[in-house]
Amino acid sequence: MVQLIHAVIFTDTKHDPDMTTLVTGGAGRLGYWTASQLTDAGHRVKAFDLPHVDWSHVESLPNTTIHRGDITDPDDVEKACRDAEAVVHLAAVLPPVSEENRELTQRVNVQGTLNILEAAPPGTPIVFASSISTYGVTNRETPPMKETHPQTAHDNYSESKIMAEKAVKGSGRPYTILRVAPISVADLLELPDEVAYRADQRVEFIVVEDAAQAIVRCLDEGPRDRVYNVAGGPSWQMRGEEYLTRFYGALGVEVEPVYPPSYTAVDWYDTSRSRHLGYQRTSFNTFEERLVALGEELGLR
Amino acid sequence: MSQPMESAKATLDALAEQDGLPEEQAERVKRASKIVSQNLNKIWLRTKVGKPTAESMQEAAEDALRKLEAGASQEEVKAAVDAVEAKAKEIEEESRRRSMVVT
Numbered sequence: 595m596v597q598l599i600h601a602v603i604f605t606d607t608k609h610d611p612d613m614t615t616l617v618t619g620g621a622g623r624l625g626y627w628t629a630s631q632l633t634d635a636g637h638r639v640k641a642f643d644l645p646h647v648d649w650s651h652v653e654s655l656p657n658t659t660i661h662r663g664d665i666t667d668p669d670d671v672e673k674a675c676r677d678a679e680a681v682v683h684l685a686a687v688l689p690p691v692s693e694e695n696r697e698l699t700q701r702v703n704v705q706g707t708l709n710i711l712e713a714a715p716p717g718t719p720i721v722f723a724s725s726i727s728t729y730g731v732t733n734r735e736t737p738p739m740k741e742t743h744p745q746t747a748h749d750n751y752s753e754s755k756i757m758a759e760k761a762v763k764g765s766g767r768p769y770t771i772l773r774v775a776p777i778s779v780a781d782l783l784e785l786p787d788e789v790a791y792r793a794d795q796r797v798e799f800i801v802v803e804d805a806a807q808a809i810v811r812c813l814d815e816g817p818r819d820r821v822y823n824v825a826g827g828p829s830w831q832m833r834g835e836e837y838l839t840r841f842y843g844a845l846g847v848e849v850e851p852v853y854p855p856s857y858t859a860v861d862w863y864d865t866s867r868s869r870h871l872g873y874q875r876t877s878f879n880t881f882e883e884r885l886v887a888l889g890e891e892l893g894l895r
Numbered sequence: 896m897s898q899p900m901e902s903a904k905a906t907l908d909a910l911a912e913q914d915g916l917p918e919e920q921a922e923r924v925k926r927a928s929k930i931v932s933q934n935l936n937k938i939w940l941r942t943k944v945g946k947p948t949a950e951s952m953q954e955a956a957e958d959a960l961r962k963l964e965a966g967a968s969q970e971e972v973k974a975a976v977d978a979v980e981a982k983a984k985e986i987e988e989e990s991r992r993r994s995m996v997v998t
Contacts, residue, residue, distance in 0.1 A: 648992075782939050783995040790995075847938050892942035 614638040614677055615813065618665060618710065619684035621647045624723070624777060626655075627806035628682055633657045635810065642674040643685065665706035668713065675713040681720045682809055683710050683762075689790075692751040703754035704761070711765040719768040719817040721809050724755045726773045726823060726863055733857035737796055738831075738864040741773065741821045748859060759821075768817035772808060775800045775825035775863060778841075780884035782892060785838075785849055793835035793853045796862045800826040801876045808873035815871070822868035829877040831862045840878070844885035846895030897940045899949040904931045906956035907979065913963050920976045924959070927983035934986050939993055948986060955979045 615632055619625040620641025629639045629652060638657045643649070645662035652658060663670030665685045675681070685706055692699040707722070714720065729739050730746030747753035762769050776790075778799040791797050808824045832840075834853065842849045865874070889895040907928035911921045931952065939945040959975035967975075 782942065782993060784937055784939065784990060784993045786995060849938075892944060894938075894942055 612636070612638070613679040613813075614640060615680045615682060616640045616642060616661075616674055616678035616714075617682045617684065618642045618674075618706075619686065619723075620661075621649050621652050622684065623779060623802050624774075624805055624809075625684050626651045627802050628684070628809050629655055629658055631803075631806050631810045632813075640674060640678060642671075665709060666701050668709050671706075671709040672713040675710065675715065675718075678714060678718060680813055681710060681714050681718055682723075682813070683707060683720055684723045686723070686754075687751075689749070689751050692754070693749055696750045696753075699750045699754045700757075703751075704757045707758040707761050711761060711767065714767070717767070719770075719813070720762060720765075721770045721772065721812045721817065722758065722762045723809070724759050724771050724773045724821075725752065726775050726825065726861070727752045727859040728755050728759070728773060729859065729861070731857050731859050732861045733795060735861075737862035739823070739861050740864040741823055741867060752859065763819075769819055770812040770817045771821045772812065772824045772868075773821065773863075774805055774808075775823070775830075776860060777802050777805055778826075778881070780881055780888060782845060782847075782888065782894075783841075785851055787852065789834065789838065789851045789853050791834040791854070791858050791860045792856070793833065793851075795834045795857055795860060796831065797834050797837050797860045798825045798831045798862045799837070800824060800830065800874075801881055804873050804876050807875065808868065808871055811871035811873055820867075822871070823863045823865050824868055824873070825863040825865050826876070826878065827865055827869075827874040829879065832878075834860075840882055841885065844882040844889060845892075846886075846889035897935060897937070897946075897949045899946070899953040900931055900935050900940060903949070903953040903956045904928055904935065906953070906960055907931060910956065910960045910963065910979075913960070915963055915966075916972070916976075917969075920973060923976055923980050927956075927979050930983040930987045934990050937986075937990050937993075939989065940986070945989075948982075948989070952979075952982045952986060955982045 617629050621643035629641050632639050640659050641652045642661040661674040687699045687702045728745040729743045730748045745756050776799045779802050911924040940949045955978045959979050962975045
């Protein structure tokens with residue numbers, strides 16, 4: 595009987611592979627991979643992003659319609675939301691831009707989320723990409739950080755994500771909130787003038803394909819009004835210096851990173867709650883192997 | 896450091912100082928030079944994929960300077976400066992795309 599009730603509740607909200615899913619921020623790295631994995635699974639995707647961004651990758655995806663618009667414009671959002679049966683909300687202003695312009699960050703990350711919540715058809719489930727940076731600077735604490743850790747608005751970005759999470763939770767819609775770790779890609783990335791974490795700082799990243807997989811699996815299991823940490827897992831837990839040494843070492847590049855004087859909001863995360871989604875498919879060793887292959891292809895090794 | 900990018904920077908700086916270059920175009924060349932300067936140490940410009948881009952930046956800069964020094968028409972010089980600007984923007988965009996962002 596208990597099993598039957600469980601089945602009824604979650605069958606109602608489960609994502610039907612035939613559903614049309616709106617992916618905001620659909621032309622970004624995570625948006626593209628999410629759309630790609632959804633269409634691979636036979637879903638229809640509406641990709642929504644700004645008109646001037648690079649759409650070339652998304653345009654090649656099957657069963658994907660392109661919606662050029664601005665998340666801060668209610669009319670654009672309303673048009674994009676029409677007929678959507680589920681929403682994956684990724685559109686956001688990220689650091690460093692978020693830290694240069696609080697007003698823009700609020701408008702996009704908070705008001706944009708409110709626009710989605712307002713425009714999506716009633717009952718439409720939403721998977722919202724938040725961030726582990728909402729836990730604040732935790733280097734003095736004992737890792738790993740759990741979903742129950744208090745949130746701290748320590749910069750414009752984390753402030754906006756905390757506010758948007760609150761809006762999603764209070765919307766009355768079925769939701770899943772994913773607090774996603776910093777995203778890594780097996781590509782040649784340029785170091786910033788100053789790295790975003792200290793050499794001795796605990797860091798844990800997640801490869802973009804696995805983060806996208808977590809989103810797809812959340813839709814598959816149906817929204818449960820839950821919050822999940824989404825991070826790479828134990829093989830990705832290391833110190834900042836080790837991460838950069840292994841990343842660029844695999845590519846065959848020597849770098850001289852400049853580390854910040856203070857600890858930042860990156861740590862190790864408890865992903866035991868989200869692990870059942872089966873998204874942690876890429877170990878750091880596998881990731882390194884991809885970088886080695888890329889380094890050879892680019893003539894760096 | 897990318898040798899073609901260094902060469903492009905030197906050529907653009909020389910071009911911007913030329914008397915025959917209209918002020919508006921000199922400003923655009925200076926902006927392109929600044930972008931080149933900011934990207935001198937980018938790793939991707941030293942790869943098989945990036946080297947052709949760095950070399951085409953160098954070629955665009957040399958072409959613009961050569962045209963100006965040879966007394967080419969204003970339209971031709973302007974087209975050459977347009978090409979310099981477009982190439983610099985391409986480099987800037989690709990570097991932005993490849994920046995390691997932590998959120």
